[in-house]
Amino acid sequence: MLTRGKLATETGCNIETIRYYENIGLIPAPDRTASGYRSYNEEHLRRLNFIQRARALGFTSDRIQGLLELTDAEGSHTRADVKSLTEAHIDEITEKIRDLQQIKRRLRQISSFCDGSSESATSCPILESLFEDSNGSR
Amino acid sequence: MLTRGKLATETGCNIETIRYYENIGLIPAPDRTASGYRSYNEEHLRRLNFIQRARALGFTSDRIQGLLELTDAEGSHTRADVKSLTEAHIDEITEKIRDLQQIKRRLRQISSFCDGSSESATSCPILESLFEDSNGSR
DNA sequence: CTAAACCCTGTAACTGGTACAGAGTCAAGC
DNA sequence: GCTTGACTCTGTACCAGTTACAGGGTTTAG
Incomplete structure (x- = not known):
């Protein structure tokens, strides 16, 4: 649906930073196309926007991780x-x-x-x- | 006169950080003993204290460098x-x-x-x- | 069909340090 | 005079939080 470059322009996030966020586990690894391109969906877009906004508010990646886990684990938090x-x-x-x-x-x-x-x-x-x-x- | 370890305890600076400051040029390379140990003098002590105080006030190393250059180059600043x-x-x-x-x-x-x-x-x-x-x- | 624009991977750079391995050296005690 | 422990030497790797770049493959527009 969205390539990495599209996701980058859409969110204002640097294209390399997206890969970095995937590495450190802030963003889940997306599906790949047959040729190996990352294929992002609306959920990734939503999540990356979240991260960008949280960063702008000075949250560290640890704490952003924490906030995102609260949304992931349904009901328990x-x-x-x-x-x-x-x-x-x-x-x-x-x-x-x-x-x-x-x-x-x-x-x-x-x-x-x-x-x-x-x-x-x-x-x-x-x-x-x-x-x-x-x-x-x- | 002062070994690296003495300089570290004297200034409260981490011993490895002293070597790092030498590498980036914040502190001039000291004389060496016959066996290759760094030998610091009062001037190094003074300068490292300066750096520690400037850091505590949030100066970046670039700017500390700048301040120290002002003291080094006599008369011109x-x-x-x-x-x-x-x-x-x-x-x-x-x-x-x-x-x-x-x-x-x-x-x-x-x-x-x-x-x-x-x-x-x-x-x-x-x-x-x-x-x-x-x-x-x- | 070709060339530009994109994507892939791994890796190095940045700042301001910190840490560790493996080797050499110094000082004190016996 | 020798051993032991504390110190120092060097190079190198590591941390966050990205950014950038090289060298290759892929997609897309003309």
């Missing part, structure tokens, strides 16, 4: 499972944001020590604060 | 150069934070659609919103 996976992800993102904000504060601070003048870089307070044992880092 | 590299990095972090916040908002939104009940995951609104063509994503 609950909405609570899905929600807890999602919320674990939200928590991770929150933490990442907090880390980045702290780094940014520290960078702003050390940047403010430097006047940005045309003086030699060797005596620049930014570099010095990176060379010296820092008091307020991390 | 200015504080303004250092400051602009630092501010470019701050801008990148700002952007990353913004992206993550947007992702988080979207995740909160789709998570709120789901009651987290013990009903089957297959009809879970979170999964559905990942499968369907999303209106408000990205």
